[in-house]
Amino acid sequence: MDESFAGALDAAISDAGLTLDRLREHLAARGVPVSRSALAYWRHGRSRPGRETSLRAVVELEEVLDLAPGTLTALLGPGERPSPPLPRAPLRERRRLWLSVRPVSLELKPPPEDQLRLWSVHDQLVVDERQERRLRVRLVAEAAVDGVTRMLTYYQTEDLARRAPRFAAVDCCRLGRTRADTATGLVVGELVFDRELAAGDVAAVAYELVFPPGRAVHGYHRRLTRPTSLYTCELRFGRDAPSCVRRFVQRDLAAPRRHVERLRLGADHAVTLAARDLRAGIVGTSWTW
Numbered sequence: 001m002d003e004s005f006a007g008a009l010d011a012a013i014s015d016a017g018l019t020l021d022r023l024r025e026h027l028a029a030r031g032v033p034v035s036r037s038a039l040a041y042w043r044h045g046r047s048r049p050g051r052e053t054s055l056r057a058v059v060e061l062e063e064v065l066d067l068a069p070g071t072l073t074a075l076l077g078p079g080e081r082p083s084p085p086l087p088r089a090p091l092r093e094r095r096r097l098w099l100s101v102r103p104v105s106l107e108l109k110p111p112p113e114d115q116l117r118l119w120s121v122h123d124q125l126v127v128d129e130r131q132e133r134r135l136r137v138r139l140v141a142e143a144a145v146d147g148v149t150r151m152l153t154y155y156q157t158e159d160l161a162r163r164a165p166r167f168a169a170v171d172c173c174r175l176g177r178t179r180a181d182t183a184t185g186l187v188v189g190e191l192v193f194d195r196e197l198a199a200g201d202v203a204a205v206a207y208e209l210v211f212p213p214g215r216a217v218h219g220y221h222r223r224l225t226r227p228t229s230l231y232t233c234e235l236r237f238g239r240d241a242p243s244c245v246r247r248f249v250q251r252d253l254a255a256p257r258r259h260v261e262r263l264r265l266g267a268d269h270a271v272t273l274a275a276r277d278l279r280a281g282i283v284g285t286s287w288t289w
Helices: 005-016 020-029 036-043 052-064 101-108
Strands: 116-128 131-143 148-156 166-171 173-181 186-197 202-210 219-224 228-237 244-250 258-263 270-278 281-288
Touching (some): 005 036, 020 036, 020 052, 116 219, 166 173, 186 202, 258 270, 270 281
Antiparallel strands (some): 116 131, 131 202, 166 202, 219 281, 228 270, 244 258, 244 281
């Protein structure tokens, strides 16, 4: 194995399946512009990062390419290594929240996570006869850079015997490509905005998933790769309501559930979870029939 910086970078780019143009777009969205030719020189060993902005780009490349921190920077000489990065709103690596996302989402070429800042997310889930029936999601987001045209949505079920849900409706956007992986229960959908967003533009979009029959469900959660100012989840149960509903948060799928609290179910068999200023991670509900 080539343990040089160029060799490690080349292997990581190949493994991620990204073009140099896509890498350049990811870096630009993170506020570190690097030319395509510079990336090509680094990849093929014709030059190495040396300027401070170039060294910052190496730190960002480790995140974009799903590498552990230090994988690339450790291969630079002592004088070439970047100083500690300035603090910024932490994102959560998509793979820590969606363990099986890479093979499916790579087909859709996911845009950089920090192209958009989430203002709010509202989920409304209808559960009847103990089964998911319909999920309606409304998102309000602000473009962090110019030229934002789309975003990806994710849903994953634990009921692998059930057919994948279908997108039934979208508002203020257009449904682009969709992918479903029956082996993992993951569904990815592409939402195309009705206009190209410039930095500072705000878009409000909505979509709806309809579920085929399946087994009884015992919870629902939202996985947030970006910090979010406001999250609400409205659960509407049919005639057969659960005996207890609890909320929780998690750092990622491997972390323990924290801040577990009981929610009160109303007479109409509905309950709402609301949370402000959420960090990237998981917020959700579980219930007992």
